[in-house]
Amino acid sequence: MKLSEYVKKRNGVPIGHSSSLQNNLQRSLGAKNFSAFWNFWNPIFGYYLGTKIFKPLKRELPAGFAVVLTFVFCGLVHDLVTTLIRGKLSLFFSVWFLLMGTAVTVSKFLNYDLSNKKWIFRALMNLTIIGVCLFLTNYLNTIWKYY
Secondary structure (H helix, E strand, O other): OOHHHHHHHHHOOOOOOOOHHHHHHHHHHOOOOHHHHHHHOOHHHHHHHHHHHHHHHHHHOOHHHHHHHHHHHHHHHHHHHHHHHHOOOOOHHHHHHHHHHHHHHHHHHHOOOOOOOOHHHHHHHHHHHHHHHHHHHHHHHHHHOOO
């Protein structure tokens, strides 16, 4: 599948369409579970992570490990940008994405489905998981500063 086809599948509209952002937020936040949230979030970056990182890892590792490692890689990319801008090493995003990748894997294992709930409830649940992972990342960063 080409990038343009992937984006249209995820957003329902072609790349650059005026409804792309609205569709992206509507579909990702209102996804039936946390794993599905990431299928819709940032489809361009997701396409490359899926084709260049996840699929090769999945050939060698169980899918759950491949998911977590793909998230860690994504976090490292974010940390690289942050480190270059700040001029100081940061692994904040790597830890945060490790936790979110773990949450994706757990949510897939539990196979929970909120599709019968209202959009606002699904959005709040997905945002809550992101927030909990962010809170835990901040907490871990404060602990690690003392070591």
